[in-house]
Amino acid sequence: MGDFLSVTELTKAFPGVLANDHINLTLHRGEVHAILGENGAGKSTLMKLIYGLYEPDSGEILLEGNPVHFHSPRDAIHAGIGMVHQHFMLIPALTVADNVVLGDEPGHIRYDRKQAEEKVRSLSNQYKLTVDATAKVGDLSVGLQQRVEILKAFYRKAKLLILDEPTALLTPQETEELFSIIRHLRDEGIPILFISHKLDEVRAVANRVTVMRAGKTVATLSVAGTTSQQLANLMVGRDVVLRIEKQPQQRGSVLLDIRNLEVQDKDKHPRVRGVSFQVHAGEVFGLAGIDGNGQFELVDAIAGLLNVFRGSVWFDGQNITRLSPGARTATGIAYVPQDRQVEGLVLNFDLVENLMLRDFRRRPFSRNGWLSRQAAVKYANDLIQRFDIRPPDALRKAADLSGGNQQKVILAREVARDPKLLIVAQPTRGLDVGAIEGIHRQLLHLRDLGKAILLVSLELDEIMSLSDRIGVIHSGVLQDIVDAKTVTREKIGLLMTGSRSDEGARILSSDIQEVRKP
Amino acid sequence: MSILTNPQLWAGTLSLATPLALPAIGGTFSERTGVVNIAMEGIMLIGAFFAVSFSYWTGSPWLGLLAAMAAGALIAWIFAWAAIRLASNQVVLGMAVNIFGAGITAFLLNTIFGYNGTPPSTASLPTITIPAIKSIPVLGWFFYQQNVLVYLMLVLVMASHWLLFHTRLGLRMRAVGENPLAADTLGLNVWRLRYTGVIIGGVLSAIGGAYLSIGILNSFDVNMTDGRGYIALAAMIFGKWTPFGSLGAALLFGFASSLSTALQGNAIPTDLIAMLPYALTVLALAGVIGKSVAPAADGIPYKLDR
Ligand SMILES: Nc1ncnc2c1ncn2[C@@H]1O[C@H](COP(=O)(O)OP(=O)(O)O)[C@@H](O)[C@H]1O
Ligand SMILES: [Mg+2]
Numbered sequence: 001m002g003d004f005l006s007v008t009e010l011t012k013a014f015p016g017v018l019a020n021d022h023i024n025l026t027l028h029r030g031e032v033h034a035i036l037g038e039n040g041a042g043k044s045t046l047m048k049l050i051y052g053l054y055e056p057d058s059g060e061i062l063l064e065g066n067p068v069h070f071h072s073p074r075d076a077i078h079a080g081i082g083m084v085h086q087h088f089m090l091i092p093a094l095t096v097a098d099n100v101v102l103g104d105e106p107g108h109i110r111y112d113r114k115q116a117e118e119k120v121r122s123l124s125n126q127y128k129l130t131v132d133a134t135a136k137v138g139d140l141s142v143g144l145q146q147r148v149e150i151l152k153a154f155y156r157k158a159k160l161l162i163l164d165e166p167t168a169l170l171t172p173q174e175t176e177e178l179f180s181i182i183r184h185l186r187d188e189g190i191p192i193l194f195i196s197h198k199l200d201e202v203r204a205v206a207n208r209v210t211v212m213r214a215g216k217t218v219a220t221l222s223v224a225g226t227t228s229q230q231l232a233n234l235m236v237g238r239d240v241v242l243r244i245e246k247q248p249q250q251r252g253s254v255l256l257d258i259r260n261l262e263v264q265d266k267d268k269h270p271r272v273r274g275v276s277f278q279v280h281a282g283e284v285f286g287l288a289g290i291d292g293n294g295q296f297e298l299v300d301a302i303a304g305l306l307n308v309f310r311g312s313v314w315f316d317g318q319n320i321t322r323l324s325p326g327a328r329t330a331t332g333i334a335y336v337p338q339d340r341q342v343e344g345l346v347l348n349f350d351l352v353e354n355l356m357l358r359d360f361r362r363r364p365f366s367r368n369g370w371l372s373r374q375a376a377v378k379y380a381n382d383l384i385q386r387f388d389i390r391p392p393d394a395l396r397k398a399a400d401l402s403g404g405n406q407q408k409v410i411l412a413r414e415v416a417r418d419p420k421l422l423i424v425a426q427p428t429r430g431l432d433v434g435a436i437e438g439i440h441r442q443l444l445h446l447r448d449l450g451k452a453i454l455l456v457s458l459e460l461d462e463i464m465s466l467s468d469r470i471g472v473i474h475s476g477v478l479q480d481i482v483d484a485k486t487v488t489r490e491k492i493g494l495l496m497t498g499s500r501s502d503e504g505a506r507i508l509s510s511d512i513q514e515v516r517k518p
Numbered sequence: 519m520s521i522l523t524n525p526q527l528w529a530g531t532l533s534l535a536t537p538l539a540l541p542a543i544g545g546t547f548s549e550r551t552g553v554v555n556i557a558m559e560g561i562m563l564i565g566a567f568f569a570v571s572f573s574y575w576t577g578s579p580w581l582g583l584l585a586a587m588a589a590g591a592l593i594a595w596i597f598a599w600a601a602i603r604l605a606s607n608q609v610v611l612g613m614a615v616n617i618f619g620a621g622i623t624a625f626l627l628n629t630i631f632g633y634n635g636t637p638p639s640t641a642s643l644p645t646i647t648i649p650a651i652k653s654i655p656v657l658g659w660f661f662y663q664q665n666v667l668v669y670l671m672l673v674l675v676m677a678s679h680w681l682l683f684h685t686r687l688g689l690r691m692r693a694v695g696e697n698p699l700a701a702d703t704l705g706l707n708v709w710r711l712r713y714t715g716v717i718i719g720g721v722l723s724a725i726g727g728a729y730l731s732i733g734i735l736n737s738f739d740v741n742m743t744d745g746r747g748y749i750a751l752a753a754m755i756f757g758k759w760t761p762f763g764s765l766g767a768a769l770l771f772g773f774a775s776s777l778s779t780a781l782q783g784n785a786i787p788t789d790l791i792a793m794l795p796y797a798l799t800v801l802a803l804a805g806v807i808g809k810s811v812a813p814a815a816d817g818i819p820y821k822l823d824r
């Protein structure tokens with residue numbers, strides 16, 4: 001055995017931040033070693049130091065016992081280090097084979113495309129990374145693109161593989177497939193550095209874990225002996241609440257009534273098929289489902305962003321099926337869309353502008369067609385304080401805020417309008433454990449105030465811990481509505497696959513056992 | 519439709535397509551590596567001027583052609599330096615080269631050759647007729663009395679296609695135009711590849727200019743390119759940033775011009791037909807006919823932060 005890679009006292013500063021502060025890390029042969037830390041903890045910086053994208057200010061990197069000094073990724077690649085970046089480094093317009101061999105192509109002057117494809121095929125057999133060598137990368141799913149990235153590393157004879165937040169863009173199935181690839185590689189003796197900020201993933205795939213916080217390594221532990229709670233506390237630096245205690249429910253009257261709804265996408269394919277359900281005041285209704293099963297089309301239709309093909313949407317006793325999104329907002333519906341940076345915010349606008357985005361036409365923000373900046377600034381400062389948005393500077397651009405604070409801005413804007421129904425899609429995607437806790441508290445608080453909340457999320461844990469009732473959607477059909485207090489993960493998992501067969505149960509239970517909280 | 523069997527129509531098509539296809543392929547090389555190049559007009563003018571001057575001074579049109587290529591390479595190299603190294607706005611730079619090209623050639627024409635323009639004794643490149651092709655129906659019409667540069671252009675189209683799509687260098691050039699960061703992490707030299715693309719582009723554009731001055735003529739006139747560099751830009755886009763596509767678009771534009779010439783004196787309003795290339799250009803740019811997708815990193819300077 002012995003250490004394959006060891007990092008001692010590695011330090012790297014950027015203007016204003018000490019991104020890596022005397023980092024120590026050892027990686028054994030044949031282990032999956034997770035680096036766990038919140039966004040901004042310095043994980044990517046550490047990996048880029050190891051990969052030669054940055055040069056350290058001080059400290060040392062030992063590879064198989066020998067000190068190495070990489071000046072560029074080329075040096076690192078040469079030494080046998082392969083890295084799959086958080087943001088893929090692929091060229092969508094080129095084929096899989098082109099992408100894999102780029103920089104080290106077979107042939108002399110002429111590019112030997114046939115041989116390149118042949119090499120990629122044999123690598124993909126060797127490492128069980130099935131992908132069509134002649135396909136255009138832009139046509140592949142994210143999961144397959146990731147395989148191309150891994151193939152790129154092995155084409156360059158990587159002896160060590162770094163995966164930086166590899167699951168960020170994957171569906172649950174693709175994640176599971178990635179995990180089996182990782183386990184296969186580990187069994188082949190390839191050490192893997194697995195970067196993540198998700199506790200359950202670390203517990204599912206890693207042997208050891210190093211926790212990073214604010215540029216420092218906090219602890220290195222064996223995964224087998226630790227709990228998610230311990231890891232979460234180490235990561236955040238205080239006691240976090242992974243699952244918030246809910247108040248007993250005060251359920252009110254029906255607010256949202258969906259009747260036999262059918263929605264088509266822009267290519268006229270049916271995405272939501274005959275869905276009916278009701279959401280009451282004072283309840284969180286969770287919509288669970290695997291990505292791409294119509295849940296987002298459903299909420300877009302309720303918010304008025306997609307046309308209803310058949311069926312109707314009733315809100316507060318009124319048929320709103322044909323109302324414009326703006327008119328729906330006026331009836332008391334607020335919507336926090338899935339992609340906060342694209343649909344939720346105007347990143348180039350400051351917080352003042354973002355916070356009054358929905359209401360700028362109205363008094364006091366606008367008088368006779370003239371905007372009143374003063375009123376808007378006052379309003380923004382008020383919300384920033386109430387929702388604890390950081391940094392508390394109304395004149396910052398939305399783009400400058402962290403993901404968690406961006407989400408707070410959207411929530412603040414929507415909640416401040418005092419809606420009766422709040423639709424939230426993926427409210428905590430990509431957020432840190434600490435930020436997630438805050439958003440969850442906020443949502444439950446609104447529920448306790450008697451608002452109706454329709455929550456769509458791909459994270460089953462989130463759905464289960466927040467919802468009072470859970471609707472499970474598969475292929476656009478609402479499979480069942482279950483009581484969140486009594487239902488099991490297994491049952492929901494089954495409904496999500498749309499099948500009650502043993503096959504579905506087997507696939508899911510392996511996933512479930514790994515992520516189950518002690 | 520006797521007009522369609524008029525050999526001159528087809529010879530004119532190919533002849534008029536040549537000074538469009540060359541800069542279009544030049545632009546293709548530049549943009550495939552990620553540098554937006556609208557400087558073809560200016561580079562063509564400079565190429566045209568130096569071709570004539572050196573042909574006159576040396577007595578050899580071939581040395582004139584070489585001089586044009588060298589001048590094109592030099593201007594392209596300066597353009598590339600500002601676009602790549604200084605990361606200046608590439609469209610503004612391209613316009614600057616065009617204005618500079620028009621100005622400097624007019625100035626030099628006046629100071630060197632004076633009021634009468636370039637001397638009529640200047641040698642031009644030979645016109646060749648290949649007997650074997652001449653006797654082939656239709657194809658023979660195209661190649662009736664074409665300048666040697668027309669044949670060179672066709673060879674360059676094929677060579678460019680091979681270079682871009684069948685060599686390692688071509689793969690790397692295209693990679694850099696799509697995702698320079700990815701190419702960089704794989705150890706490719708982004709800047710050098712971009713310089714290569716821009717300079718090849720400059721040489722090809724300059725040959726296009728030389729065709730105007732010492733190919734079909736043997737003189738230089740102020741602004742003699744008459745906007746061909748811009749039409750070439752459209753041909754490049756219309757041709758989806760490929761050599762063969764550029765040639766096809768150039769032939770289409772050349773045909774429209776040739777047709778309007780052939781129809782002169784008929785009842786048909788030739789101005790409308792002469793307008794056709796420009797209308798097609800607008801439609802191609804607007805994406806109405808055959809949607810063209812530019813290389814993903816086209817026009818975005820790449821900064822090395824190491
Ligand atoms: N190139 C850079 N220039 C300046 N600051 C940077 C740069 N890269 C990262 N940082 C800063 O360093 C810190 C750590 O970032 P990073 O390593 O990306 O964290 P993680 O991957 O754990 O989310 C952050 O505060 C980030 O803003
Ligand atoms: Mg990161």
